[in-house]
Amino acid sequence: MKRKKLKIYEGKNWHHRKAKVNGGSGYIPSPNMVEVDVLEHRAYHLLFGTKTPEQVAAILTKKWIDPDYELVARKRDALS
Numbered sequence: 001m002k003r004k005k006l007k008i009y010e011g012k013n014w015h016h017r018k019a020k021v022n023g024g025s026g027y028i029p030s031p032n033m034v035e036v037d038v039l040e041h042r043a044y045h046l047l048f049g050t051k052t053p054e055q056v057a058a059i060l061t062k063k064w065i066d067p068d069y070e071l072v073a074r075k076r077d078a079l080s
Contacts (some may be wrong), residue, residue, distance in 0.1 A: 009038040019050035 015036045018024030025032045036044075048056050053073035061071045 009042060011038050012036065013038050013041055015041050015044070021050050022052060 012035045014028060014033050016024045016026060017032050017034055020026050027033070048059065051059070057071045057073040061069070065071060
């Protein structure tokens with residue numbers, strides 16, 4: 001059986017920092033839209049889909065980081 005060649009994802013594309021399904025804006029430019037590497041963008045969504053920061057922090061804490069630590073996502077103060 002022939003092995004498929006892995007596609008190499010190069011370049012940049014746009015990522016919603018707050019997913020549109022969670023009320024985020026999709027307009028460029030906006031603080032919600034950031035340019036990211038295509039490969040990193042695909043990996044993020046493969047792991048986290050459109051989860052909220054709190055959900056992402058819980059997943060990372062449970063599965064990926066040292067059990068002596070807890071990753072916490074907190075909303076920034078309105079004045080920051």
